[in-house]
Every structure is written in structure tokens, then in C-alpha cells.
Amino acid sequence: MELRRQRNSILRKTAATGMSVLAARGFTLLEVMITLTILSMMLVIIFGAFRLGLSAWQRGDSTKEEYQRFRTASELMLRQIKSMVPLKIKTEKAEGDYLAFEGKLRTLKFISALPIKSRKPEGLVYAMYEFKEDGDGGRIVLYEEKALNKDFFEVGPKEDSGVSLMEGVSEVRFEYCRPADPEKNQEEKWEEEWNAKEEKALPKAVRVSITYKNEKKEKEEAPMTLLASIPAHQFEDIRTRAPGLGRRAIRQGIK
Numbered sequence: 001m002e003l004r005r006q007r008n009s010i011l012r013k014t015a016a017t018g019m020s021v022l023a024a025r026g027f028t029l030l031e032v033m034i035t036l037t038i039l040s041m042m043l044v045i046i047f048g049a050f051r052l053g054l055s056a057w058q059r060g061d062s063t064k065e066e067y068q069r070f071r072t073a074s075e076l077m078l079r080q081i082k083s084m085v086p087l088k089i090k091t092e093k094a095e096g097d098y099l100a101f102e103g104k105l106r107t108l109k110f111i112s113a114l115p116i117k118s119r120k121p122e123g124l125v126y127a128m129y130e131f132k133e134d135g136d137g138g139r140i141v142l143y144e145e146k147a148l149n150k151d152f153f154e155v156g157p158k159e160d161s162g163v164s165l166m167e168g169v170s171e172v173r174f175e176y177c178r179p180a181d182p183e184k185n186q187e188e189k190w191e192e193e194w195n196a197k198e199e200k201a202l203p204k205a206v207r208v209s210i211t212y213k214n215e216k217k218e219k220e221e222a223p224m225t226l227l228a229s230i231p232a233h234q235f236e237d238i239r240t241r242a243p244g245l246g247r248r249a250i251r252q253g254i255k
Helices: 002-025 029-082 235-241 245-251
Strands: 101-103 107-112 125-134 137-146 163-167 169-178 189-191 205-214 224-229
Touching: 029 107, 029 163, 029 205, 029 224, 125 169
Parallel strands: none
Antiparallel strands: 101 107, 107 125, 125 137, 137 163, 137 169, 169 189, 169 205, 205 224
16 A cells, blocks of 8 residues: 555656656647737738839839820920911901911910821811819810911810820910010010910910829829920911921911
């Protein structure tokens, strides 16, 4: 009996020692919870940084596409404005013949030798740029038709012939450069309107200020300015030195 009691005592001591060793080597519930919390926080930070980087990449890619569209549209607009032709329209009214050009703060009408909507050259075209306000902003609409009948400039283009050249625009300003006149002691300046019937000449240049609205910042960005010089503003010189297109354009007055 004594040997059995001693053996049982030794076994109990051994079991107690083993459990204490296991307890010393293992983790408590509090340590496990703290470890899981730290891991969760690390995962949240990693995924947040990943989403932030992905969002920045998407915004940069979207901005790049918008800039590319604006650059393409602005280059086409500048090329067409620079290709302006001083076409005189014959009329039976009292004011006589006049140059087909009308410039206002938000619209621009003129005759150009460069069509944009058509891929093939089709002679002179009547182009009209107009800023239209929509509910969420505005857009620049281009109307373009062939200069065929005698009333095309007075009647204007068809509404369904317009195409949106730029969208997401909050403001557009067309301005017209009046050249300096030493005889009248007049310096070069910019006008908000230009009536060729009264001026009997084209402006020296056209300046287009385009403002986009940043929807996230809820404020307007600084306006982007396009400047197009008009070589044909001195149409008398074009008449003498351009026996081809220049002379034909000036004398073409639609009958």
C-alpha cells in the first residue's frame, strides 16, 4: 500500500508539473485577442493604402483622358478658326454686301475653308460655335454646314446638325482683338462683340476662355485660354496675293 501511495503521489506531481509547463509555453486568451487585433489593424491599413493608390490611379487616368479630349477638341477649334475666310455675302438690302462673320460673348459664326465634321474637303463651310448651359453644367456645340444658299448666314444652321465638342464646361467667353490704329491713336484691345457688318473687317485674333467646374471641390477651376490669330483679317492683302482661294472666297458672294 505504501508503494502504491508513493507511486500515485509521484504521478500527480508529474502531471501537475507537465500542465504548468504547458501553461507556461502556451498563450493566454488575452494575448490571442491582442494579436488578432493588431493583425486586423495591419490588414485595414494595408487595404486602405491599396484602395487609396487605386483611386489615385483611376483619377489620374480619368484626368489624362479628359485632358486628351480637351486638347484634341481645342486643336480642331483653333485650326478651323485660323482657316477663316473673308467671304462677302451679296444682299439686296440697303446695307449692301457684308462679311460673313458675327462674334458675340458666347457664340461665334464664320466661314472656314476647313471642315471638321466631314473627313473630305467640301469647299467652304459655315461654322457656328455656341455655349449651351445644361442642368449639370454646359457644353460647346459645333454647327457646321456647307455654304450653299444665299440665306445660310441669316437663317443659321439646323438644330439637329450640332455636335458636342466639349462637355462639362461651366463658362465660355469668346473675345475679339481689335488691331491698333496709329491714325486714330488707338491701341490694340479686346472686344466682347464683333459685328462685321459695321466693322467691315475681321478681327485680328479670337480668344476663347473655357472654364471647367471641379465637381468634387465644388468650385470652378482657372479658365484655360485658346488664342487663334486670323491671317485673313487683312482681306485686302489676301485678295491681291491669293489668286486662288482668297480671291474666290471674297468674290464668291452667294447669289
